[in-house]
Amino acid sequence: MSYGSIKAVWKTTGAFSCVIGLSCLSAIGQAGEKTTSTPLEHAHSIPVLVELFTSEGCSSCPPADEFVRKLDQLQPVAGGQLIVLSEHVDYWDHEGWKDPYSSSALTDRQAAYEQVLGLNSPYTPQLIVDGAHEIHLADPKQIEEVFQRAVATPKIQVRLDGVSIDPAHSDLLCAHVAADGGTGKSSANVYLAVALDHAESQVLRGENGGRHLVHTAVVDQIVKVGKFEMGKEFAQDVKVKLKPGVDLLNLRVIAFVQAPGPGKLLGAALWKGAR
Numbered sequence: 001m002s003y004g005s006i007k008a009v010w011k012t013t014g015a016f017s018c019v020i021g022l023s024c025l026s027a028i029g030q031a032g033e034k035t036t037s038t039p040l041e042h043a044h045s046i047p048v049l050v051e052l053f054t055s056e057g058c059s060s061c062p063p064a065d066e067f068v069r070k071l072d073q074l075q076p077v078a079g080g081q082l083i084v085l086s087e088h089v090d091y092w093d094h095e096g097w098k099d100p101y102s103s104s105a106l107t108d109r110q111a112a113y114e115q116v117l118g119l120n121s122p123y124t125p126q127l128i129v130d131g132a133h134e135i136h137l138a139d140p141k142q143i144e145e146v147f148q149r150a151v152a153t154p155k156i157q158v159r160l161d162g163v164s165i166d167p168a169h170s171d172l173l174c175a176h177v178a179a180d181g182g183t184g185k186s187s188a189n190v191y192l193a194v195a196l197d198h199a200e201s202q203v204l205r206g207e208n209g210g211r212h213l214v215h216t217a218v219v220d221q222i223v224k225v226g227k228f229e230m231g232k233e234f235a236q237d238v239k240v241k242l243k244p245g246v247d248l249l250n251l252r253v254i255a256f257v258q259a260p261g262p263g264k265l266l267g268a269a270l271w272k273g274a275r
Contacts, residue, residue, distance in 0.1 A: 045081040047158070047268040048150040049256060052084065053110045053126040054215075056099040057092030059207035064125030064137060069216040080151040083254055083270045085193060087219045089124060097206030101199065101218045109222065109262065116261040130265040131258050156182040156267040160255040162237070163271045165248055172239050173248075177225060177255045179234040179267060186259070188266050190226040192238055193254040195219045196246075197272060217252050228257050228266070249273040 052068045054061040065086065072084045089110055090102035110122045117134060127135045130153070133146045159178040166172035177190060196218040203211050225238040234257075256268035 046151045048080045050084045051128045055092035057095045057097045057206045058124045061125045132264045158267040158269040160269040181233045184230040188228045193222045195252045
């Protein structure tokens with residue numbers, strides 16, 4: 001069974017079937033369906049970071065948002081754990097609708113990728129895999145090849161535990177991040193991403209005016225928390241200030257180690273609150 005047309009995937013509102021590599025999953029779930037989230041352990045899976053640069057002001061983005069939601073829900077890559085991040089940029093905010101999840105910092109992150117990867121200009125929707133590969137939703141063969149390459153690439157083990165709210169400060173998220181030393185002598189950056197597990201919007205104006213949009217793993221912030229030296233183990237307790245009113249049960253926390261640039265992903269770990 002082939003991966004099939006991405007356009008057909010986009011048009012599927014009630015179910016989704018796909019094959020990437022050796023993985024074949026039956027069509028399940030309804031569009032917009034909420035699933036139960038729990039802290040996850042994927043000890044025998046290779047983490048694959050999938051970053052979607054998107055905006056509620058872009059009419060081409062909702063199908064990509066749904067595509068990423070299905071990747072997250074169905075985990076169709078054999079031997080891999082897809083860790084998705086929806087990163088809402090702010091350069092659409094002047095087109096009639098201000099995306100409530102947009103961030104200039106995420107716009108800057110996308111611009112850095114454009115420079116490092118030698119791409120012409122930022123655009124939405126754009127998907128970057130493992131900080132090193134751009135995938136094109138109209139090219140299922142290329143998507144399959146990129147994911148297969150990502151799963152075949154060895155990564156260091158990253159561990160994320162102790163995720164909680166500081167008892168003395170309700171706006172501080174606490175976590176412990178650790179990473180194995182790996183091999184070599186290069187250095188990398190350690191990041192903590194805080195994201196909303198589930199988010200919805202009723203868009204009133206702009207290109208998506210009148211649409212109800214559903215998002216997965218919406219990035220609130222990405223914070224550099226340390227420096228990783230290859231050949232040395234990393235272990236650190238970290239604290240990140242949350243925005244007011246954030247519900248820990250609707251959070252995802254992602255720790256990842258990435259080469260400077262931003263560059264190649266070296267390893268990642270995911271924690272999800274129970275909803």
